[in-house]
Amino acid sequence: MIACVAVVGHQNNPLYLQSFTGADDALKLHHIVHCSLDVIDERVNNPKRSVITLNESYLGLLYPTESYKVYGYLSNTKVKFLVVTTDLDVKDTDIRSFFRRFHAAYVDAVSNPFHVPGKKIISRIFAARVSGIVKAFAPGTYG
């Protein structure tokens, strides 16, 4: 089950953070997302140490804790997409397709002329689309 999704701008400013657990743990999820940003920076700046190729958008599993896993995705414009999930066995292809849809929804939200680049995304349509993508995400249904 996906606990939360986050979009972070290229200056590590939060653009969107939405939790789907129902409990009031926004602060804890903020903290997890923040720690994952360091992992992303490390992966991007030290390509020799990690196995990820230099120009792959999908960064894979960033930060496994005992109850959460955090996956990352970096766009060409240095916008970071993060997914915190509580599932233990999530297939790579599922997460990749999730990020693809998430990225598409983000691009549509940012193309809004009333959106100020660098400020938080306040579009309700974007929030609804992301909720839809999260609900549709169920590991193992894609075969």
Place this chain on the structure above:
Amino acid sequence: MGREVAESCIDGVIIEMVSAYGRRFYATKPELAAHRIEAIGYQVGHQLIERYTMERPRFNDHLEVIKFICKDFWQELFKKQIDNLKTNHKGTFVLQDNNFRWLTRISIDPSSDNNDGSQGSSSEATNLLLYFPCGIIRGALSNLGIPCAVSADSSNLPFCSFMVRIKA
């Protein structure tokens, strides 16, 4: 997912925008009009590049970014690629378009020797219009992490060249 619009609508909107800013809003201050038009282009470029780099793997260096602008980005915007790219390898690039799509509809005043007033205004309008694609290029590059300054030169319509200076 998008619906389509006739290209003449885009031409009309751009021409009207340049005319509105140049002749109505900032009629007495052409530098402010140019600045506003360039800022509009900046936001448009900023948002467009987000959409057009969605499927691509990440870029390795500045030259790859400029080549992307010359090929894919220009193709999406103007249905053709940049015809000529020059660089001095020190952060300056010149992008040359032999037939810039937005300038193909601009008439060149034939009586340019006799009537200085109208020749001045037509080239002034062309210069104002060229601030828009300069802004688009600047917005696109800065969203990819490359701050720069872009200027255009159109002494020979419809041939047009854009000079991109990357800030160190």
